Amino acid sequence: MSDTLRQIKARRDAALATKQTAAERRAEAIRRRAEAAAPLFAALKDVEGELVKVSVLRQIWPEDFHTRDDHARVLVESLCGDPRQPSGVRLHVPGGYKRFEVEMLDDGTLTYVSARETVGGRPHVATYNHREQWLDGFYRTMAALLEI
Numbered sequence: 001m002s003d004t005l006r007q008i009k010a011r012r013d014a015a016l017a018t019k020q021t022a023a024e025r026r027a028e029a030i031r032r033r034a035e036a037a038a039p040l041f042a043a044l045k046d047v048e049g050e051l052v053k054v055s056v057l058r059q060i061w062p063e064d065f066h067t068r069d070d071h072a073r074v075l076v077e078s079l080c081g082d083p084r085q086p087s088g089v090r091l092h093v094p095g096g097y098k099r100f101e102v103e104m105l106d107d108g109t110l111t112y113v114s115a116r117e118t119v120g121g122r123p124h125v126a127t128y129n130h131r132e133q134w135l136d137g138f139y140r141t142m143a144a145l146l147e148i
Contacts, residue, residue, distance in 0.1 A: 029104050033087035036102040036110050048073040051147040059094035100138050
């Protein structure tokens with residue numbers, strides 16, 4: 001094999017190794033974020049069958065609130081992150097949405113984000129270093145929405 005072919009093959013192999021390493025890092029980040037968000041999903045599962053206040057349903061869906069399911073599961077608008085291993089949830093709340101998500105910084109540390117998103121406005125974002133503070137925000141949000 002000529003020297004040129006060897007160099008071409010070495011560069012191709014290095015590019016493949018870099019792609020594999022990047023894919024492994026992405027998979028690890030997804031796994032860590034999903035693992036950190038597990039308590040949020042456990043809390044959400046605990047309340048999914050609880051009743052939502054009628055006044056809340058009326059504010060979120062004024063035209064058809066009476067035809068909506070009145071349990072907390074109806075508040076879940078979408079899951080955030082990887083569809084197979086979500087790292088957060090976006091909830092319907094009066095006037096917009098509330099998002100709770102685990103994000104990873106460039107240095108590999110996890111941060112817990114709570115964002116209040118309004119229609120036509122800039123989101124109000126709170127970032128926490130500790131999961132307990134973040135979960136407390138979720139508990140406060142659900143307390144205001146549910147008939148408990």
